[in-house]
Amino acid sequence: xxxxxxxxxxxxxxxxxxxxxxxxxxxxxxxxxxxxxxxxxxxxxxxxxxxxxxxxxxxxxxxxxxxxxxxxxxxxxxxxxxxxxxxxxxxxxxxxxxxxxxxxxxxxxxxxxxxxxxxxxxxxxxxxxxxxxxxxxxxxxxxxxxxxxxxxxxxxxxxxxxxxxxxxxxxxxxxxxxxxxxxxxxxxxxxxxxxxxxxxxxxxxxxxxxxxxxxxxxxxxxxxxxxxxxxxxxxxxxxxxxxxxxxxxxxxxxxxxxxxxxxxxxxxxxxxxxxxxxxxxxxxxxxxxxxxxxxxxxxxxxxxxxxxxxxxxxxx
Amino acid sequence: xxxxxxxxxxxxxxxxxxxxxxxxxxxxxxxxxxxxxxxxxxxxxxxxxxxxxxxxxxxxxxxxxxxxxxxxxxxxxxxxxxxxxxxxxxxxxxxxxxxxxxxxxxxxxxxxxxxxxxxxxxxxxxxxxxxxxxxxxxxxxxxxxxxxxxxxxxxxxxxxxxxxxxxxxxxxxxxxxxxxxxxxxxxxxxxxxxxxxxxxxxxxxxxxxxxxxxxxxxxxxxxxxxxxxxxxxxxxxxxxxxxxxxxxxxxxxxxxxxxxxxxxxxxxxxxxxxxxxxxxxxxxxxxxxxxxxxxxxxxxxxxxxxxxxxxxxxxxxxxxxxxxxxxxxxxxxxxxxxxxxxxxxxxxxxxxxxxxxxxxxxxxxxxxxxxxxxxxxxxxxxxxxxxxxxxxxxxxxxxxxxxxxxxxxxxxxxxxxxxxxxxxxxxxxxxxxxxxxxxxxxxxxxxxxxxxxxxxxxxxxxx
Numbered sequence: 111x112x113x114x115x116x117x118x119x120x121x122x123x124x125x126x127x128x129x130x131x132x133x134x135x136x137x138x139x140x141x142x143x144x145x146x147x148x149x150x151x152x153x154x155x156x157x158x159x160x161x162x163x164x165x166x167x168x169x170x171x172x173x174x175x176x177x178x179x180x181x182x183x184x185x186x187x188x189x190x191x192x193x194x195x196x197x198x199x200x201x202x203x204x205x206x207x208x209x210x211x212x213x214x215x216x217x218x219x220x221x222x223x224x225x226x227x228x229x230x231x232x233x234x235x236x237x238x239x240x241x242x243x244x245x246x247x248x249x250x251x252x253x254x255x256x257x258x259x260x261x262x263x264x265x266x267x268x269x270x271x272x273x274x275x276x277x278x279x280x281x282x283x284x285x286x287x288x289x290x291x292x293x294x295x296x297x298x299x300x301x302x303x304x305x306x307x308x309x310x311x312x313x314x315x316x317x318x319x320x321x322x323x324x325x326x327x328x329x330x331x332x333x334x335x336x337x338x339x340x341x342x343x344x345x346x347x348x349x350x351x352x353x354x355x356x357x358x359x360x361x362x363x364x365x366x367x368x369x370x371x372x373x374x375x376x377x378x379x380x381x382x383x384x385x386x387x388x389x390x391x392x393x394x395x396x397x398x399x400x401x402x403x404x405x406x407x408x409x410x411x412x413x414x415x416x417x418x419x420x421x422x423x424x425x426x
Numbered sequence: 427x428x429x430x431x432x433x434x435x436x437x438x439x440x441x442x443x444x445x446x447x448x449x450x451x452x453x454x455x456x457x458x459x460x461x462x463x464x465x466x467x468x469x470x471x472x473x474x475x476x477x478x479x480x481x482x483x484x485x486x487x488x489x490x491x492x493x494x495x496x497x498x499x500x501x502x503x504x505x506x507x508x509x510x511x512x513x514x515x516x517x518x519x520x521x522x523x524x525x526x527x528x529x530x531x532x533x534x535x536x537x538x539x540x541x542x543x544x545x546x547x548x549x550x551x552x553x554x555x556x557x558x559x560x561x562x563x564x565x566x567x568x569x570x571x572x573x574x575x576x577x578x579x580x581x582x583x584x585x586x587x588x589x590x591x592x593x594x595x596x597x598x599x600x601x602x603x604x605x606x607x608x609x610x611x612x613x614x615x616x617x618x619x620x621x622x623x624x625x626x627x628x629x630x631x632x633x634x635x636x637x638x639x640x641x642x643x644x645x646x647x648x649x650x651x652x653x654x655x656x657x658x659x660x661x662x663x664x665x666x667x668x669x670x671x672x673x674x675x676x677x678x679x680x681x682x683x684x685x686x687x688x689x690x691x692x693x694x695x696x697x698x699x700x701x702x703x704x705x706x707x708x709x710x711x712x713x714x715x716x717x718x719x720x721x722x723x724x725x726x727x728x729x730x731x732x733x734x735x736x737x738x739x740x741x742x743x744x745x746x747x748x749x750x751x752x753x754x755x756x757x758x759x760x761x762x763x764x765x766x767x768x769x770x771x772x773x774x775x776x777x778x779x780x781x782x783x784x785x786x787x788x789x790x791x792x793x794x795x796x797x798x799x800x801x802x803x804x805x806x807x808x809x810x811x812x813x814x815x816x817x818x819x820x821x822x823x824x825x826x827x828x829x830x831x832x833x834x835x836x837x838x839x840x841x842x843x844x845x846x847x848x849x850x851x852x853x854x855x856x857x858x859x860x861x862x863x864x865x866x867x868x869x870x871x872x873x874x875x876x877x878x879x880x881x882x883x884x885x886x887x888x889x
Contacts, residue, residue, distance in 0.1 A: 164472045166653035169463055228676060229538025229649065260577030265570030313679040318800075346538060350469030350653025352681040373537065376622045378655040 150183060150194055158198075165381035168351050171388040175201065199415055202384065206411040208393045212368065213408060215338040216243060218303030221294065221330050224370075225323065225360050226344035228311030231372040233262060235344050235398065236308040237269030238406035239370075244275060248303035253293030254279035255286040255326065256310040266308055272403060286310065290326050294333045305337075314359035327364035342395065344370045347380035357386050368395035371409070375399045454486045457501065468682030471657045474512070474691045482508050512687055514714025518671065518696035522557075522613070523642045528606050529557075529613045530599075530639050534632055534667065535647035536659060537620030540675035542571065544647050544701055545617040546578035547709035548673075551699075552613055553584060560611040562587040562602035564595040564635070565619035575617050582706050585611070595619070595631060596638040603639050616641075623662035632667040643670045645698065648685055650677045656685035657692045664693050675701035678708070686712075758853050760809045760817035767806055805845050807835035820849065 155176060162172040175198070182188070182197055215222070222239070226232045233256065240250045252275050256262035263279050270277045278293040280286070290307060297305040309326065312319035330339065341364045345353050360366055369387075371380045371394050383394045397414070398406040458479050465475045485504045523529040531548070533541045542565070549559040561579045563586060565571035572588055579586035587602040599616055606614045616635065621628035636644070646669045648656055663669050672689050677700045690697055697712040809817065811834035816822045823831075823846065832839040 160472065163466055164654050166469075166655075169467050227651070227679065229540055231538060259574070260581075261570035261573035263570075264573050265568065268569035313676065315678075315680040346649075346651075348536065348649070348652050348655050348659075350651060350656075350681075350684065351467050352469070352651040352679065355680055373622075376536065376655070377624060377658055378653065382653060 150189065150191055154191065155180065162381070166350055166378065166385070167381040168354070168385040168389075171385035174388055175384075203411050203415040206384065206387055206394065206409075206414065208395060208409060208411065212393065212395060215340045216246065216248065216304065218248060218338070219297070219301070219305075219334075219336075220303070220338035220340060221297070221305045221307065221334060222340040222342060223307045223309065223327065223330065223364060224342055224344060225309055225364060225366070226311060227313055227356055228259075230311070230344045230346040230349075231398065232256075232311060232344045233266050233269065233308050234401070235342075235370050235372060235396070235406060236266065236306050237273055238398065238403055239396065240270070240275045240304075240306055241273040241403045242406065242408075243304045243306075244273060249301065250275050251293065251297050251300065251302040251305045252277045253289055253305060253307040255289045255293075255307050257282055257284045257286050257289065258310040262308075262310070269403075286322065287325050287329055290329050291333060294330060297337075298334060314356045320359065320363050323360070324363040340368065341366050342368050342370050343392070344372055345380070345383065345386070347371055347373045347382075348376060348378035349380075349382050351382070351385070353382040353386055354389060357390050357392055361390065361392070366392050368393055370394075370396040370398065370406070372398040372406075375405075451487050454483055454501070458483050458486075461505065465684065465687070468684040468687075469651075469653050469656070470684035471654055471688035471692060474657075474688045477691075478508060478512060478687075509687065510714050512691045513697065514690070517711065517713050517715075518698055520671070520698055521643060523640075526612075527640075528603060528611070529642045530603060530616065531613065532616045532618060532632070532635060532641045532644045533647055533673075534618050534644065534663065534669075535620060536622065536649070537568075539620065539647045539649045540701060541565075541620060541647045542575050542617050543578060543704070544673055544675055544699075544709065545615050546575065546582045546584070547701065547706055548699070549579070549584040549613075549615055550582035550706040551709055553582070557613045558611045559584050559613040559615055560587055560602065560606045560609070561585070561615050561617060562598060564598050564616050566593045566595060566598070567619045571617075571619070585609070587614075596634050599635050599639045614639075623659050623666070629666045636667065644668055645671050645673055646695070647673045647675055648689060650674045650683040650685055650700075651679060651681040652685050657688045660689045660693045660695065664695060669693075669695055671696050671698040673697070673699045673701065673709075674712070677701055678703045690714075759820060760812060760849075763849070763852075764806070764809055764817075767802065804835070804837060804841070808832075808837055808842055808845055811835040820846075820853075 159172055159176055162175065163169065167175070178201060179194070179198055182201075183194055188194055188197070224232050224236050224239075236252060240252055243250045252266065252270055254263045254266045254277055256266075257280055260282070263282065266279075267277060278289065278296055280289040280292070286309065293305055293307065296302070307326070307330075309323065310319075312323065314320065327341070330337075341360075343357055343360055343366050345356070349356075357366060357369075369383060369392055371383050374380060374397055380394075386392055387394065394409045396406055397409045461482070462475055462479045465478065466472065470478075482501075482504050485508075486501050520531075533545045533548075535541050545561055549561050552559045561575055561582075561584055563572040563575045565575075576586045576588070587598075587605050589598045589601055592598055592601075595618065602614050602616070606612070616639075618632065618635070619628070621632075623629065632644075635641070644667060646660060646663050648660060652659070660669070660672060672693075672695055674683065674686055674689075674697055677683055686697060686700075689695065697714075700710050700712050702708045702710055808831060811831045812823075812827075816827060816831075828842050828846075829839055831837075832842045835842075
């Protein structure tokens, strides 16, 4: 597989490489637009809107971004499309900014609940997060609370071995609540810094499964009230507008504190994350660009936007 | 219902339209603007939306609508027709190898699109259709993938071929086909690893598999929640590997599933099946016309009826006949109750059935709360705690017996009494039924469903 050669590249390079493909779609369109258009007019805005929608940023978020941009252009008497572009970049960067204390929980003691629909990469993300924290010298414990999907535990076990982290698990089909309870008890007893809980993939419109999730959330609050809490929604970068519904529904039962944006090495660049941030105020905290353990990193809006809008030639 | 938000939006648009006698060009423009927004929010590909809206406007602004008596209905008709045209037009069946040759179906797609689950569901479906499928595990990369297929294969009652120690998907594919020959299996389903369509090495692997074994159908599994990229993914897979059809997975979410509209329109490849849940029976044939009806809020009764027929075995039919005979005499005992519950479960549970009923106006959300499958299981426990004599003759139940049943089923005596009361009401209803539905006698307990169909026609459009 492409693993070996991928490994040699830096994370930023790979993010850029991935994003360059978005640029081919979204941003190259923007650049063409910004450099090719002589003036800022209705057609200009319309095309800009179209480009953003094609990037999964969504109708409402695009509307909001456009309204703000138009206002700024008017107030600052901007005539040059290139200046308009700078404004747009700045706006998105500001919007995607992650708060100062966003990663305080990593120091522990904390419990991180990993949530998401089926197939977005929750299990892989758990393993990758574990390896980040471990590299920082934290004591990490993983709970395999996905007792539903066939072989979910096996998959996580392999990852745990690769990352060198302990795992608490139950039998297939067991109550995930019991796994969480055991894991929290173990985390307290072992003075673990970060307890990462992998949950089963669930569609957010399944009442019973959502209640199960609410229960997991409750168990943590009840059994470990003084730990730092983090509920992360894992989003596949290719997801469309349904991600908004996901974020809303999941947040209703287990208040979300951040998003893990996965599979950024594909052609979709997760414009939906901008929509989720814009409409629900949930920030992206981690971003994943590949299948290796070190391919998930803390989200850096500056690097993200810089890479997204970088127009220099690609060397990698 | 997957498309409920889209249908809501469309009906809002047309409610505004229907208030007027005639449509002006600006009315149509206004409506189309909202149709466009709704479709974009449903993740329909931008280019497809543009084309779609143009086609519909052109037809709508035409004279037949402008002079029509009920313009809104005509606009809906056009939207409906164009949707069917985009997604279909006709239902496409899976094709099999000619003669005695083994059919090889290759499943491919992005990571996490649901290939493994879908492969097992498809195998289960093919078994019901009288084929003898074999699942082959070609995902040698993802930890646990092979075990996942094995477990799912077991659930589906289909053997799974694995090649211990082999890291070569081509070799596994080849061995799987020759194993199928030896073990008298006539369909081989290749479950390949998830891959990005831009990963050249991985795409080459699929090409090599195609060269190694004679792939009859190559199917792309697409997550129904995918955004604007769905079209590019399908296009690239088709260009590099060649696909014959698409399966949309995770349609049981609340996604509006714009991918369904786009993929066919842009790639020309038909959508064959739709994944509607986690159970093995939850893979449905894709019907463009029904899907369009669904988008417009007309329910999906046809699918339900088909599903009911599919899970009916001969034994069921015999039982049904016996039961119908007894029902005719106004008799309905606990054994009949158990049989009915068993059949409902085969159909994917009560909420799944209700969600397909048209015009009920219940959202999936409300359904899941309203029908507690766990409660049904508790009730079933009550019946199962009865002796055969008690089941056949509900009148035998004395307080002592009820007490024993409550303890045996882990229920409260009040629960048992409540159920018995409901059961008596059910009996009363059954007694009245032969007189009420004298016109047609269905062999299955869902015969009453035919009543819902008319309901659907009535409740179809919101005006």
